[in-house]
Amino acid sequence: MAAKRDRRRIIVRVIAAGIGVFLAIQLVPYGWWHDNPPVEEPASWPDPQAEAIARAACYDCHSHETRWPFYSYVAPMSWLLRRDVEQGRDDLNFSDWNDSDADDAIETIETGEMPPGRYTLIHRDADLSAEEIRSIIDALRVMEDAG
Numbered sequence: 001m002a003a004k005r006d007r008r009r010i011i012v013r014v015i016a017a018g019i020g021v022f023l024a025i026q027l028v029p030y031g032w033w034h035d036n037p038p039v040e041e042p043a044s045w046p047d048p049q050a051e052a053i054a055r056a057a058c059y060d061c062h063s064h065e066t067r068w069p070f071y072s073y074v075a076p077m078s079w080l081l082r083r084d085v086e087q088g089r090d091d092l093n094f095s096d097w098n099d100s101d102a103d104d105a106i107e108t109i110e111t112g113e114m115p116p117g118r119y120t121l122i123h124r125d126a127d128l129s130a131e132e133i134r135s136i137i138d139a140l141r142v143m144e145d146a147g
């Protein structure tokens, strides 16, 4: 009986410690950041369908129009999302568009590097069909030539 009670006490302590750690990491300010700065130079899409695809598949990480989900307010997910958005905006930004970026974007879509698998796992509408891929790449080609 004593062994059983000891085991239960240990389990309760482990759970309490886990909750304590979870609450403590919420205090790390890194995860509080949810910045959507003003849109500077919006990418001008030649057709609304391609724009809708890009908004569903790219804009959360590559624009100033990030849709922050509820779990972006909960560490440690908030840390991962912040890193994705900061790095993503740094590399390619549809809200601060430079025509020469189109080439890069086409390449990552063609190789299947973008959007990342960890994103399409949760955002099924970002898991692009062959037709959607063709449509967004055609639009990016037009945007590239326009620049």
Ligand code: HEC
Residues within 6 Å of the ligand: 054, 057, 058, 059, 060, 061, 062, 083, 084, 085, 087, 088, 091, 092, 104, 105, 106, 108, 109, 113, 114, 115, 116, 119
């Ligand atoms: C979940 C966030 C996320 C989404 C959604 C996303 N990206 Fe990215 N992207 C990143 C991150 C983070 C980087 C920088 C680090 C890296 O290369 O993984 C990046 C890098 C890039 C780069 C530059 C790096 C390179 O390899 O040349 C391009 C271009 C790019 N993404 C295009 C896109 C396009 C186009 C889409 C939509 C079809 C998209 N991304 C969707 C997060 C994302």
